[in-house]
Amino acid sequence: MLMNLFKFKGGVKPPSNKLQSNHLPIAQAPMPSRLIVPLHQSIGGTPRPIIQAGDHVLKGQMIGQADGWISAAVHAPTSGTVLEVAMHVRPHPSGLDSLCVVIEPDGKDEWITRTPIDHRAVPPADVFHHLQQCGIVGLGGAGFPAHGKLTPSKGVAMDELIINGAECEPFITCDDLLMRERADEVVRGIAVFRDLLQPKKVLIGIEDNKPEAIAAMRAAVDAQNEPFSVVAVPTLYPAGGAKQLIRVLTGKEVPGSMRSTADMGVQVFNVGTAYSAWRAVAHGEPLVSRILTITGNVHAPRNYEVLIGTPMDELLALAQPHPDTDGILMGGPMMGFLVPNPQVPVVKTTNCLIAHADRLFPPKAPEMPCIRCGACARACPHELQPFEMYWFARAKNFGKTQEYNIFDCIECGCCSYVCPSRIPLVQYFRFAKSEIWAREREKNAADQAKTRFEFKQYREEREKADKAEKLAKAAAAQAAKKAAEAAAAAAAEGDATPSAGAAPDAAIATVNPEKEAKRATIEAAMARAKAQREAVQPKNVDNLTPDQQKVADDIEARRVAAHLIAPEPVAPDNEKSE
Amino acid sequence: MFAPAPFLLKDASVSQVMIQVCVALIPGIAAYASLVGPAILVQLVIATLAALAAEAVMLTLRGKPLALFLTDGSAIVTAWLIALTFPPLAPWWLVVTGTAFAVVVAKHLYGGLGQNPFNPAMVAFAVCIVAFPALMSQWPSVGLQLGLIDQMNIILGWAPRVDALSGATPLDAMKTALKLGEGSFDVSTLLANQDIYGNFAGRGWEWVAGGYLLGGLWLWHRQLITWHVPLAFVGSLSLISGALWLYNPAQFASPLFHLLSGGAMLGAFFIATDPVSGCTTPRGKLIFGAGCGLLAYIIRVFGGYPDGVAFAVLLMNLSAPVIDLLTQPPVFGMKDKA
Numbered sequence: 001m002l003m004n005l006f007k008f009k010g011g012v013k014p015p016s017n018k019l020q021s022n023h024l025p026i027a028q029a030p031m032p033s034r035l036i037v038p039l040h041q042s043i044g045g046t047p048r049p050i051i052q053a054g055d056h057v058l059k060g061q062m063i064g065q066a067d068g069w070i071s072a073a074v075h076a077p078t079s080g081t082v083l084e085v086a087m088h089v090r091p092h093p094s095g096l097d098s099l100c101v102v103i104e105p106d107g108k109d110e111w112i113t114r115t116p117i118d119h120r121a122v123p124p125a126d127v128f129h130h131l132q133q134c135g136i137v138g139l140g141g142a143g144f145p146a147h148g149k150l151t152p153s154k155g156v157a158m159d160e161l162i163i164n165g166a167e168c169e170p171f172i173t174c175d176d177l178l179m180r181e182r183a184d185e186v187v188r189g190i191a192v193f194r195d196l197l198q199p200k201k202v203l204i205g206i207e208d209n210k211p212e213a214i215a216a217m218r219a220a221v222d223a224q225n226e227p228f229s230v231v232a233v234p235t236l237y238p239a240g241g242a243k244q245l246i247r248v249l250t251g252k253e254v255p256g257s258m259r260s261t262a263d264m265g266v267q268v269f270n271v272g273t274a275y276s277a278w279r280a281v282a283h284g285e286p287l288v289s290r291i292l293t294i295t296g297n298v299h300a301p302r303n304y305e306v307l308i309g310t311p312m313d314e315l316l317a318l319a320q321p322h323p324d325t326d327g328i329l330m331g332g333p334m335m336g337f338l339v340p341n342p343q344v345p346v347v348k349t350t351n352c353l354i355a356h357a358d359r360l361f362p363p364k365a366p367e368m369p370c371i372r373c374g375a376c377a378r379a380c381p382h383e384l385q386p387f388e389m390y391w392f393a394r395a396k397n398f399g400k401t402q403e404y405n406i407f408d409c410i411e412c413g414c415c416s417y418v419c420p421s422r423i424p425l426v427q428y429f430r431f432a433k434s435e436i437w438a439r440e441r442e443k444n445a446a447d448q449a450k451t452r453f454e455f456k457q458y459r460e461e462r463e464k465a466d467k468a469e470k471l472a473k474a475a476a477a478q479a480a481k482k483a484a485e486a487a488a489a490a491a492a493e494g495d496a497t498p499s500a501g502a503a504p505d506a507a508i509a510t511v512n513p514e515k516e517a518k519r520a521t522i523e524a525a526m527a528r529a530k531a532q533r534e535a536v537q538p539k540n541v542d543n544l545t546p547d548q549q550k551v552a553d554d555i556e557a558r559r560v561a562a563h564l565i566a567p568e569p570v571a572p573d574n575e576k577s578e
Numbered sequence: 579m580f581a582p583a584p585f586l587l588k589d590a591s592v593s594q595v596m597i598q599v600c601v602a603l604i605p606g607i608a609a610y611a612s613l614v615g616p617a618i619l620v621q622l623v624i625a626t627l628a629a630l631a632a633e634a635v636m637l638t639l640r641g642k643p644l645a646l647f648l649t650d651g652s653a654i655v656t657a658w659l660i661a662l663t664f665p666p667l668a669p670w671w672l673v674v675t676g677t678a679f680a681v682v683v684a685k686h687l688y689g690g691l692g693q694n695p696f697n698p699a700m701v702a703f704a705v706c707i708v709a710f711p712a713l714m715s716q717w718p719s720v721g722l723q724l725g726l727i728d729q730m731n732i733i734l735g736w737a738p739r740v741d742a743l744s745g746a747t748p749l750d751a752m753k754t755a756l757k758l759g760e761g762s763f764d765v766s767t768l769l770a771n772q773d774i775y776g777n778f779a780g781r782g783w784e785w786v787a788g789g790y791l792l793g794g795l796w797l798w799h800r801q802l803i804t805w806h807v808p809l810a811f812v813g814s815l816s817l818i819s820g821a822l823w824l825y826n827p828a829q830f831a832s833p834l835f836h837l838l839s840g841g842a843m844l845g846a847f848f849i850a851t852d853p854v855s856g857c858t859t860p861r862g863k864l865i866f867g868a869g870c871g872l873l874a875y876i877i878r879v880f881g882g883y884p885d886g887v888a889f890a891v892l893l894m895n896l897s898a899p900v901i902d903l904l905t906q907p908p909v910f911g912m913k914d915k916a
Contacts, residue, residue, distance in 0.1 A: 008910070009910070012588070014584075014586045014588070015586070170586060243910070243911070247910075253910055253911040253913065254911055255910070255911030255912055256909070256910070256911060256912075258911070329585065333583070333584060333585040333586045334583060334584040334585075334586065335583050335584070336583055336585070337582075337583060356585070361585040361586065364587065365591065366643075366646055368591075368592050368646070368650065368691070368692075369690065369691045369692035369693065370692050371592060371595070371652075371691065371692045371853055371854050372692065372853045372854050372858055373595065373802075373853045374804075374853060374858045375590070377858065378801075378804075381910065382909055382910040382911075383907060383908070383909045383910045384909055384910075385858070385859070385906065385907075387858070388858075404906075405909045405912075408909050408910065408911075413583050413584035416583075416584050416587070417584050417586065417587055417588050418588050418590060419587075419590070420590040420591050420592050420594065420595050421591075421592055421692075422587070422591070424582050426582065426583065426584070427582045
């Protein structure tokens with residue numbers, strides 16, 4: 001079938017290095033001595049451990065429960081005993097520890113009871129729940145929980161469902177082999193996604209350097225009589241980037257600021273995700289293993305089906321690394337990273353292990369100054385100006401990097417790849433991004449502190465005003481008492497000398513006219529304040545139940561008894577708005 | 579071990595870029611040498627040595643690694659452009675002064691490789707034509723055949739600078755004749771003088787320009803330069819010269835004459851395309867190239883200097899940052915909003 005393909009700007013053509021590992025069928029990796037299963041393996045909440053050291057677990061038994069909607073469960077990859085739930089280094093460039101479940105396999109590989117579902121017979125919410133409980137996450141790299149991407153965006157029709165089999169990174173062939181050998185189940189998984197998303201079209205994009213995979217997928221689509229298009233896309237890194245593949249297949253450009261491609265009516269899943277989703281739906285199998293490529297500086301590069309949690313050094317040994325191997329690269333050579341130590345485990349998003357050696361990846365020549373040749377800008381698939389962002393990132397002028405859209409950078413590495421000055425541009429951009437994030441956090445913290453401080457100031461002023469008012473009240477009461485006493489004394493005197501009855505009053509009035517006037521003013525002010533306070537009652541005292549009203553009244557009574565004044569309204573604005 | 583992705587890198591380096599620029603200059607140099615003799619090769623050597631020496635001194639003063647930066651080739655490109663734009667029989671010290679000024683002041687005092695706002699070779703040309711106008715206007719008379727020894731003697735100052743040397747470039751000769759003649763000469767009569775002029779422009783100089791064009795096209799083919807600057811340069815120069823030529827062909831030379839004279843081809847493909855001091859965005863490059871072509875024409879036809887390319891490039895260098903700022907292309911996914 002012929003269809004009109006689009007182009008994205010930029011891109012590079014690094015040597016593909018795929019032939020080393022794609023000529024042998026997928027092999028089953030042997031059972032490792034122990035499995036280290038990190039609980040945090042996907043984007044979103046970290047699953048909570050629901051087993052303890054010493055527990056016996058079965059293959060596929062849940063060991064980490066999803067925490068929140070964007071989170072996916074984690075399972076025991078084989079049957080065995082839980083040795084510990086403890087912090088271990090996880091395969092991440094940071095080299096930080098994270099909570100892992102360590103399992104000693106019992107060798108029986110005994111499954112739990114698996115419960116398939118009929119995704120057409122149950123409501124979609126049940127399918128989402130099932131996928132979440134089976135720990136299905138995006139296997140293309142990001143590890144986004146699959147169910148989170150299967151709900152269509154509100155108000156935007158789902159035009160295209162895109163299945164990503166491009167696999168544009170050099171060296172990696174796991175998706176290639178998966179499509180060659182298990183195309184049937186991949187296509188069934190795609191059908192599940194189709195049924196949930198109801199897109200107008202389903203497009204399966206595969207780079208044209210994988211003719212066998214394209215043929216196998218076409219055959220499977222035809223055999224199942226599905227209206228899916230299997231499209232050979234030109235081999236150009238990073239054609240497998242979600243936004244690039246969307247561009248190539250549909251012509252749509254999803255802006256960097258848009259979080260979800262569903263807002264543009266298109267959704268992308270990796271072929272591996274479709275396969276595991278089908279295993280979960282049709283066989284009730286949680287995601288406990290995946291296919292990964294072991295290649296690089298080794299004698300026997302090949303693809304293996306590997307249990308999640310297998311230590312990487314045990315896997316690398318299968319491919320017989322050459323003696324000069326000095327590290328393990330997880331992922332491809334364009335976006336991957338050297339793992340912090342060789343014992344780190346395989347996780348759901350580990351698609352490739354490359355034995356690193358200087359022979360294969362020569363140490364970089366010294367960095368030279370940028371000559372503004374613009375090669376990076378021509379290579380950038382997001383049409384950014386990397387040399388400008390570099391300039392500002394280097395000067396720590398992060399505001400400017402944002403003006404040059406640094407957050408649109410997908411860190412594909414094309415700019416670093418072509419740079420004649422050997423500038424590690426992507427590193428500069430990661431640095432700038434993390435600095436901006438750190439500053440954002442600091443700013444938020446500072447804003448919160450400022451709010452707290454301002455509230456404290458307001459509270460202190462209010463307390464001071466309250467106190468002053470209380471004192472004024474007490475003084476007024478005192479004055480009133482004195483006046484009353486004086487009046488009583490005068491009355492007593494009047495009784496004695498009635499002829500001079502009017503004189504003392506007049507005397508008092510003449511003696512203290514200023515004091516009298518002041519007292520009247522104070523009393524008037526107090527009356528106004530009281531009226532205002534009564535007018536502005538706290539909102540939460542409306543519509544009280546009789547019981548609550550009683551409790552409130554009791555408190556009020558106690559307050560009055562303790563000579564406390566009625567509480568001020570909380571917000572100062574309320575008074576102003578009177 | 580700190581080794582960030584990507585682990586695969588394309589085989590590219592600054593020195594490769596610079597070497598390819600030098601290679602691309604060779605056809606033009608060959609034509610030049612066949613026109614004026616081996617003097618130009620001597621000048622290339624003098625300029626190269628001067629540039630490397632100045633570079634080494636400045637790198638040492640600035641505490642930069644010598645080997646790394648001396649081999650990047652940028653100083654050699656500057657030196658070659660200076661040698662190719664200065665009169666071929668200029669005294670050695672003039673070339674050395676120009677080159678040293680370019681490397682020391684225009685390049686290193688601004689921060690070295692990649693930091694210079696102005697094209698160093700053009701700074702050298704401008705400084706020397708202002709400081710030494712007479713020497714910078716002495717071009718060998720066409721047809722003057724001197725051997726290597728004679729030419730060396732003139733360059734090194736061991737022989738008197740005879741009057742036979744003080745010719746003008748064809749471009750300059752044309753302008754002077756048109757200006758002084760006050761209408762008594764017209765372009766076609768002047769061009770008919772086959773001592774100075776060939777088919778389209780200066781005799782022999784056409785071939786030099788052709789050589790630069792060839793090398794420039796090769797640079798474009800190698801993706802070291804994009805088409806924007808040369809096309810805009812050539813386009814605007816052709817447009818303005820074409821318009822005036824159509825208006826009065828007796829007083830204004832044809833576009834072909836202007837394209838094949840002076841520094842037009844060298845400027846369009848090798849000087850205005852300098853990425854450090856030029857524009858970087860596609861639209862910016864078009865404006866930059868067009869501005870260079872236009873200013874070069876105005877200066878060479880109406881101004882006081884024999885050629886306008888150097889000043890045109892410098893003026894556009896001055897405007898490049900603003901042009902870049904105003905012509906930022908929209909990024910992926912933001913084209914509707916831009």
